[in-house]
Amino acid sequence: MSTAADTPGSAPERRGVFTPELLDRCISCGFCLPACPTYALTGVETSSPRGRINLMRALETGVLADDDPTVREEASFCLGCRACEPVCPAGVQYGPLLEEWRDHLWNGRRRPWKVRPLLWAADSPRRVRAMGMVRRHAGRGREAPGPVNLMLGCFERILYPRVSRNARELVPELAAPAAQGCCGALHAHNGALGRGNELAKEMGEALPGTVVTTAGGCAAHLASVLGPDRVKELSQWLVEREGPPVAAAEGTPADGRPRIGLQDSCHLRNGLGVWREPRELIARVGEYVELPSAAACCGGAGSYAIVRPNDSARVLDQHLDEIADADLDIIAVVNPGCYRQLQQGVKRRRLRTRVLHLAELLARAA
Amino acid sequence: MAATATSAGLGTQLEGIVGADHVRTDEGALVTYSTDATPLQRARPDAVVFPATAEEVAGVLRIANERRVPVVPRGSGTNLSAGTVPHRGGIVLVLTRMNKVKEVSDAELVAVCEPGVRTIELAQAAAAKGLLFPPDPGSQTVATVGGNVAECSGGLRAVKYGVMRDYVLGVEAVLPTGEIIRSGGRLVKDVAGYDLRRLLCGSEGTLAVMTELTLRLVPAPEASGIGMAYFPDLADAARAVSRVLASGVLPVTLEFLDRVCIGAVEDFAHIGLDTSAGALLIFGQDGNPALIERDLQRMAEACEAEGATQVRIAESPEAASEVLEARRTALPALSRLEPLTMLEDATVPRSRIAEMVEFIQEVAERHELKIGTFGHAGDGNLHPTAVLDDADEGAVDRAHAAFDEIFTRAIELDGTITGEHGVGSVKLRYLERQLGADHMALLRRIKAAFDPNGILNPGKLGS
Numbered sequence: 001m002s003t004a005a006d007t008p009g010s011a012p013e014r015r016g017v018f019t020p021e022l023l024d025r026c027i028s029c030g031f032c033l034p035a036c037p038t039y040a041l042t043g044v045e046t047s048s049p050r051g052r053i054n055l056m057r058a059l060e061t062g063v064l065a066d067d068d069p070t071v072r073e074e075a076s077f078c079l080g081c082r083a084c085e086p087v088c089p090a091g092v093q094y095g096p097l098l099e100e101w102r103d104h105l106w107n108g109r110r111r112p113w114k115v116r117p118l119l120w121a122a123d124s125p126r127r128v129r130a131m132g133m134v135r136r137h138a139g140r141g142r143e144a145p146g147p148v149n150l151m152l153g154c155f156e157r158i159l160y161p162r163v164s165r166n167a168r169e170l171v172p173e174l175a176a177p178a179a180q181g182c183c184g185a186l187h188a189h190n191g192a193l194g195r196g197n198e199l200a201k202e203m204g205e206a207l208p209g210t211v212v213t214t215a216g217g218c219a220a221h222l223a224s225v226l227g228p229d230r231v232k233e234l235s236q237w238l239v240e241r242e243g244p245p246v247a248a249a250e251g252t253p254a255d256g257r258p259r260i261g262l263q264d265s266c267h268l269r270n271g272l273g274v275w276r277e278p279r280e281l282i283a284r285v286g287e288y289v290e291l292p293s294a295a296a297c298c299g300g301a302g303s304y305a306i307v308r309p310n311d312s313a314r315v316l317d318q319h320l321d322e323i324a325d326a327d328l329d330i331i332a333v334v335n336p337g338c339y340r341q342l343q344q345g346v347k348r349r350r351l352r353t354r355v356l357h358l359a360e361l362l363a364r365a366a
Numbered sequence: 367m368a369a370t371a372t373s374a375g376l377g378t379q380l381e382g383i384v385g386a387d388h389v390r391t392d393e394g395a396l397v398t399y400s401t402d403a404t405p406l407q408r409a410r411p412d413a414v415v416f417p418a419t420a421e422e423v424a425g426v427l428r429i430a431n432e433r434r435v436p437v438v439p440r441g442s443g444t445n446l447s448a449g450t451v452p453h454r455g456g457i458v459l460v461l462t463r464m465n466k467v468k469e470v471s472d473a474e475l476v477a478v479c480e481p482g483v484r485t486i487e488l489a490q491a492a493a494a495k496g497l498l499f500p501p502d503p504g505s506q507t508v509a510t511v512g513g514n515v516a517e518c519s520g521g522l523r524a525v526k527y528g529v530m531r532d533y534v535l536g537v538e539a540v541l542p543t544g545e546i547i548r549s550g551g552r553l554v555k556d557v558a559g560y561d562l563r564r565l566l567c568g569s570e571g572t573l574a575v576m577t578e579l580t581l582r583l584v585p586a587p588e589a590s591g592i593g594m595a596y597f598p599d600l601a602d603a604a605r606a607v608s609r610v611l612a613s614g615v616l617p618v619t620l621e622f623l624d625r626v627c628i629g630a631v632e633d634f635a636h637i638g639l640d641t642s643a644g645a646l647l648i649f650g651q652d653g654n655p656a657l658i659e660r661d662l663q664r665m666a667e668a669c670e671a672e673g674a675t676q677v678r679i680a681e682s683p684e685a686a687s688e689v690l691e692a693r694r695t696a697l698p699a700l701s702r703l704e705p706l707t708m709l710e711d712a713t714v715p716r717s718r719i720a721e722m723v724e725f726i727q728e729v730a731e732r733h734e735l736k737i738g739t740f741g742h743a744g745d746g747n748l749h750p751t752a753v754l755d756d757a758d759e760g761a762v763d764r765a766h767a768a769f770d771e772i773f774t775r776a777i778e779l780d781g782t783i784t785g786e787h788g789v790g791s792v793k794l795r796y797l798e799r800q801l802g803a804d805h806m807a808l809l810r811r812i813k814a815a816f817d818p819n820g821i822l823n824p825g826k827l828g829s
Contacts, residue, residue, distance in 0.1 A: 024756065027701040028509045029403050030444045035486070043416065043462050044390065045443065051398035058397045089634050089698030262401020 002264025011344035012061045025092040027106035032084035050086035081266035122154045123182025137161035138168040139178035146175030149207035154182035156336040166363035180206045181344035200225035216265025217336040235277040260286040260330035264334035291322045300341030383425035388416040407448035411458045420577035428544035441510030441573040447790025460568035497583040500527035519570030520786040524617040525744030531567045538578035542817040557794020571823040573816040590652035592686040593679040595669035596643035600624040603645040606672035607743040619650030620744030626742040634699040635692035696740040706754040712776040713747045713785030733768040747785035
């Protein structure tokens, strides 16, 4: 049964789909299984990080073909939340592997049709600006970039323009030139890795110096291209920077403080290791409540909620149960995808909890 | 393989037992169930089946037995001896849907659970009632109770509490011919019949499929504490182990790591280990605080007497658990060093550890291999781990040759080729060296009594 192509170590022919150093890292220990939301849903290893890496290896060595239905399904079923990375003692970088996988499988007409208009819209800075025009986000027409620049986001500036406005109210020194497009995360996560990296570089040119973003997913993608020193997510930047703390807790009466939970941004937490910072900031303005699944993917997962709405809702259910059980006043988010996902879920369940971006939350308390 | 010709009909029959949603025969699924955690070992099954009850397990086994199709039981697939790799194809029987803790009784000090419960979940359920389930193998967050019983796994507390076999009071199991039997139960004393529950414990899925386990619990200790001692060399740490055990202390934990392992673990866990040291011995005790303090002190003195360069006691339970958790990641962390990692678990009497450790170092040098050794020093259970560069042709062969010598030496020292990872398929060829021909023949007769057609995990123990 054991064939040469099945056996790592005997140097099988490689197709060059994956970077060898990334793919060879996995030792199949299985420590990732309990962390994976889709493994939790199915109980089938094929839908786990170790299983998917085995699929990638089979694809790489030609054991499975590009059009294998399981290979295609699993590349799409994966949330891309990267919860498997922090628990991986072998240091497998699953996120980049998934990007390479989708880049190979989803080229051209094979990309899920639902994400194509999103990528088209975000592909050109001009289109992103035009779409944002009707909304009152923080971008100022001809404002020149400063030493620290706020990224307006692509869909965030359309769906949640108040987020960038509030971020700027909190920290007026943030420059927000309108001449900026999309960071390319959407492309990178949806099988257009080359274009995703180009867009990130363009963003780096449009916003020289430090780039502060209110979207965890964008922060992780930008940091992977521009380097983590230049890119900061808002909570991370607020906590790291020197200066007067935002919204100090002193003076707020202990009773009557709102009960606030947080939904981590997966890529912010698992990709950049930022999770303490938003909690620290929330604790300054309310009573922070750690939900059991705070660190787990809410199912929004970028464009996932649009491409696979049913699976996305199944992943969300646990989170909504916990929000309801904890009877939260506010659930805070640090990424627009989570914002939309939780807003819709909270509405569907008719919960009293309000969904707010951390920037909105801090601005309200300030 | 004989099964492929009939596999289309097989799938339909299996679906009749467990439902169409719980049988996978697509190529992709078969690829993902071709491996466990053993490097270089893979073989594709013909079907993957997920039963939910003992009756469904029995139904699957009856079909397989009639058709002479191999069946490989599997939990989370963390096996390190290729025990769950379906080398002869057939059915992989995944038991993770059977994942209920049915009962935790503080009055009787027992837990009853299904085989697919993760071991950590059982431990947590016990802890919620103030009880302890002592076996805590390195993979406890992932591995299942059924798998751990089938492998007779140990863990970091075995020196004081023993291993899985010491906690199995009763099992319900399905024979390869489809009958459901029970052996033992919630009784501490029960000598009616052969001790089949003990026989199934460590039988590596070759005799029967366990579908329910009754496990012994103990009252949770009041507290626990650990200390750490650094040594210039692993052999020094090994001598300290003997001195600790002779000092009248029965520690709960005695773990060591050599220089290679310390570096790899620190690189992953960042808990401030001294990476310049040659070896680290972690010693622990549980019980009441006064006893812990006394025993940790005695163990620290024993370490100093054997030339420890630095000894300290963890100040807080958090710091202690950080060190133990980091120790658990030693194997995967080692794999960061090179693409291929080969791990063994030769075990020797505790008084011979230093000899064995020195021998491993000598073998590694002679075969030009990088071998990191860690292990459960208090049990004499060593995990020499070769980290191999893919580009180094012949490294795998040299590693096999080195482990061959290590096994031989372990047997000479009255040790064993495997302390807790099992024989699986990778160590079957060394087994006769340890047991002898008569013993091997008896194993085969026992196997045939349970499994006349040899369908259950063929090519492993008993074949």
